[in-house]
Amino acid sequence: MQTDVRTPLEIFSMPQHMVVPVFQRRYVWTAEVQWEPLWRDICRVAERRLEGVSSPHFLGAVVTQSSSAGMGSLASHSLIDGQQRLTTLQILIDAAAAELEAAEHTQFSQQLTMLTHNPPAFGLDESGVLKLQHENDDRAGFVAVMTAEPPIDYSGLPQSRIVQAHQYFSEQVREWLGSPVAPARAGALVATLSQGLQLVVIALAEHEPSQEIFETLNARGTPLTAADLVKNYVFQQIVREGGSADAAFREHWQELEKSFWTKEVRIGRYSLERLSLFLNHWLVAQTGEEVSTRSTFTRFKSWHEQSGRPMTGVLAAIHQQATLFEEWVHEAGKSEGDLGPVGLFLYRTEAAELEAVKPLLLRLFDVERALPPDVAVAALRDVESWLMRRSVLRRPASEYSRVVAGLIDDLRGVEPHGVAEAVRHSLVRLNRPGTYWPGDEELARELVSAPIYTQPKGRLRAYLEAVEDWHRGYTKATSASGSRVKRGAMTIEHLLPQKWKDHWPVDTLQQQIDRDAHVHRLGNLTLLTQSLNSAVSNGPWNGPKGKRQALDASDTLLMTRGPRKTEDWNEGRIDDRTATMTTAFTETWPAPEGHNPDPIKRTEQEAAGWVMLRDLVATGHLPVGTILTAREGNYEGRSATVTSDGLLEMDGKTYDTPSGAGKEVLGRAVNGWTFWRLPDGGKLMDARQKYLGTYVDRRGLYESFWREVLARIKKAAPDWTQATSPGGSSWITLPYGSSIARYSLAFTVTGPSVDLDFGSADSQANLVEFERFRARRDELEEHFGRPLTWEPLQDKKSCRIRHYRPSGGQITDTDEREELIDWFVSSALRLRYSISAIRNAAQGQ
Template sequence: MLTQVKTPQEIFFNPQRLLVPLFQRPYVWSQEGQWAPLWDDIRRVAGRVERHEQATPHFLGAVVLQQQQTEIGTLGVRTIIDGQQRLTTLQLFLDAVHDRVQTAGFENLAKQVLGLVQNPVYFTNTKEDEFKVWPTNRDRAAFNEVMSAPTPVDYTALKAASSRMALAHKFFSGEIGAWLEEGDSETRATALVQTISNYLQIVVIDLQVDEDAQEIFETLNARGTPLTAADLIKNFVFQRLEASPAESEKAYRKYWEEFETPFWEKEVSAGRILYSRSSLFLTQWLVSKTLKDVPAREVFSQFKHHVTDASTPVDALLPKVRESAGIYRDFTEGAAVADGPLNRVNMFVYRTATLDSEVVKPLLLWLLDPELAKIPGPQLNLALVSLESWLVRRAFVRGSTKAYNRFIVDMMKIASAAPRETAGTTIRDTLARQDSPNTYWPGDAEIRRELKTLPIYRRFARGRLRMVLEAIEDHRRGFDQRSPLDVQRVVRGACTIEHVMPQEWRAFWPGAEIDEQGVLRDDTIQTLGNLTLITQALNSKVSNGAWEGEKGKKKSFSKFTTLLLTRQVCEEGEKDWDDERIHARTVSMIDDILQIWPVPVGHFGVIAGTSELATYRVTVSELVRAGLLSPGQDLFARVVAKRGERCQISEDGGIFLGEERFETLSAAARAVTGNQSEGGWWFWLVDMESDRCLSDVRQDYLESLNADAAVQEELQES
């Protein structure tokens, strides 16, 4: 290994090809992150050279190159092990300099720069030999097009005008051109070329053919734009693929290229953290294979250990990963289809996604693993029904999620030790045996007790609540008991959640503030029995209007009788809709829920009160410190009569109505309405368009505490 400090001229002047391996990630640098800072640094140095001030060299970072064996008489080739983003950007910049200097008429200066981006024609045998740097195959067309474009470059005529390659070239060209025109063009052009030649420095680590490039790559990968787990794994796999370049490229296209498509590059959340879908899949796949809880920061190292311990050649590993990825994509895309039939796997993925339960994906991959014996359909269905019931019921009682990662892994170990033909029974029985507050499976009695008075509209995120109502609608259409031929499932994620008795009930809906059972009506209207689905949102006047009459709510609901949930409301509220009917409908809907998400016969769960609920008392100041609210942010009154009223939040959690300060949200709400029973967390909205209230923000915070607690435990144990 030879380490030297070199200028771009020393790196690029000799005829050569610096080759980006096909398995490295594509070009990802951006204007804000890297292009603009690079230009600012170069312009600052060039300005000193122009003014004949003492200019010190500017350090641009380090690159790692590895020599490749080539035939005598051909161009020398080095593989870029690390630093492809930096070297590619420099080539785009140098070509933009050449373009601008030549356009300005300074031919000799332009020729000096041209020799740093193109090899002399008498050294080239193929088109690929033309340029000093040759990017990974995904970027080659865009790179070749912009670098080969005639001077001055017409960016609008480029086929890949929106590519990062073209945008980088265009950015540099524009900035260089503007800077040259702001002063004496020839002086500035000369200073710029001198800066490139003498005042930029890069540490070049040159590896011999037989040196281990992977170790250097892993050490340096944290610089610049961080590499994902998928990037690191790809580099590791293809570095160790014992194949010719042509065979490596064939394997890349067959087994890995799809991971660099929009589906796999999409960022998805797991907890509060965003991952590329490819990285998340590889993590979940690895958990399913190793039966170990793999923290995100250890995915790559654990992957290497798995490959080494299993003694699996990478050429045999790639097809296995690709096959599992196909299964993962099928159920992910299947679950996203809004209309039409869903198989049990896709429905499981859809429903658990609304619960933000990525944690179950490793177990799902294990159940569907094509390398293992196929699990019989009834047993697979039993496993999914049991898991879904466990997750949904724990969500209803607001059970802690902080132990889920380890518990899912433990359950996979138990299921792996039992025959796969009984996997569903094993998983169901394992769930039923749990007696820990963090993992127990709530029984029917606890669910009835919890949902009977739970203000679920305030406690559940809208997506989760809609999923529950959709499940009840499907259940009433005959799904879960049979496969109806004459009806379809409700369109998923499309219906609007509507309060039957409106939240602004006082104007048109007779009734006391407190019903005969001593329950506040403002709480009753947030319970399950007062909620329904409609196929399109009602306007606010109808939504908050009276029950009876030509323009009443019942008449409007009658237009949506294809939904059995809404038809029931119209039938049961033929003459009126009141607290008693809400309570009765809540009980009826709970009956449906217990059938949709059943527990084994005779299962009671733990004794009520032993579950660890998310009952942490949240203050407004905590939400400000967590970044979920901002000092000075406006909050808006929910009630129609006071819709224009707003308050502001102070940094210490105070609530201000004008100059008057209140210590609690409820106190501020009561000051607005005069109603002494006003609940502030529900009353104040952060977004009037979506009716998102502070209760929703508080719930997000509580869920994040569970996720953070799990991370903290993990750090303490490691």
């Protein structure tokens, strides 16, 4: 038996057959539990490679056994354990290869294909060409998808989990690579998949007892957690340092094995032992790096080796920080009484399911890097404001782990008294849709019409508790008077009932739409100490058994005082109360004065967040009787019909939202606005955007724009290009005269640019050609007439010389269309002329 840590390149580079025996279970991995976490890990490693950092990711262990039953001259091995992860890895590598081939990055594609397919020289049939061979029921689907020609039509393949996995990874790879596919990103992904992953390979000889080893690996005990692995490493190091493992355990670790720390806590859809999660958060607080929970142990080990710290000191710090953290958690769990700043922060962020922020909490209250208390609290309040404002507006949280790590990293070298200012500065600078800090104006504008009741109820209850506390004089972390509302115990009630039609009727469809829209708005919601019975809850506002009287008789909360004084309750009063409650939010979670970032930077999908089908029907943007069809793929042919009530009818059932109907078809959550197709082939999202006035035919804009650019370039330089059909992408390319480079004209996220990209498959040749020009930089820039941006992209496969448009610009800036066309044409011609002058001068020397 041999045990080695190997990369996919080392495992799969040689021609071979690795066979999954017939008795192995079928492929069972799923998107939520395995594919998504794996892809996040791949992305993180690839992004770090783009930054010049090589940090391998550990995938687990596999067991193989050599076999004499190979096909011809090929080596053969049976896969005893680990077939789920190796099958997934092969699928992922093949999906990436297919996407790179479709993007015409053939050399990168071939580097991956050699890991999944045996060379043609062996003369193998279609199934035999694959290096991983399934003998069980997965064979048909695996062979079909792994031998399909790109671009792959998944609808024509056998329906299986393996095919679904291939399609999933294909979509993820395509999104990550972007368009156009930058050679640097393609190279980083290929390097990650071939050399950036590690597996422990236990290789058995043919005569060794594989079944006994398999049973030992799988049938005894439970898998080791990150805490188990860290613990073992910690005490091994203490012994190596000459310390006493027994004494260290009793003094510092024994408390970490009680039930509080072994309890599993939720992280989104997953659960993790609390101690393992704490160690991950503590590690992020130390490193200022995003560390996946699956990489906690490997990063902890490398961090310790790099730090050079005695392990006894590290363990003491972990114990002290863990003790403090446990105190915070117990405080946050109290339902009554006042809370300190940290306890309140923990309660609210846990109600909002914002687990990713805890590393920053640990950094601000680090036992080894103590800050002045007022500084730590001031920073914490800004962080809470940033998080809760985004949560109230339902802004995405997917980038929080990265942002939190970045905020921690920004504190390197900052003096203790300057930490709060540094945190605020970092938060204010965030400007991406997934990260920015919303201002007061945006909260007021968005919440006036937001159906906030649709948010998770624990989160919503925390919002309403903050409003009640505001009424009681709490606008920050300490009380001006009174006591805070009881936490986590109140019921949420609609003042205008959800079932309003019996006692609150209106006449027209537009009035019905308006009333429906107000039901779930902030100003129509309140907390109650006890729930009302359904008759009162859905009854009229006034009268001896009316809702107003019931509220007055049974409730003492200040937030219901205003509604209880009114003679009627209608849409106008809901709007007024929404404005008051929004003020409660902005004062409870204040932002810096004058901070109002441009919300236009949000995506169209976010901007259209609160549009209902009924709105489209009432305004004629979606006619009654319209038949929507499911998107292409496995669900093609399923349809839903738009009803006069603004619902979707499908198979005799009605659905309030397109996402609800889409979930019925797909079997899982889906964005219905992009899932359903209109009769003309467009997406339902198109009708939504037309209703909002945000619809833009970007593809058409790009196509007509680039066609005009090409026409003018051809007129000025007939020898440069004969291209006439630019397509609808945000970029076009023009020839350089050699395969080592190309000119690129593009609308980038930072604005228009004209580049000379050195992006061939030969990274050394790219760098040599780039440096040839950089050696004559002054001469080139003098020819060009202005400074250029030089990007060697060290440790990556490509380099570029770039010219940006200083004033920016986007394809949607129709008023500047002529100026943008002139800029692209003149800049491209000038750069080509300047480059040619340097090349000619070099050839003449």
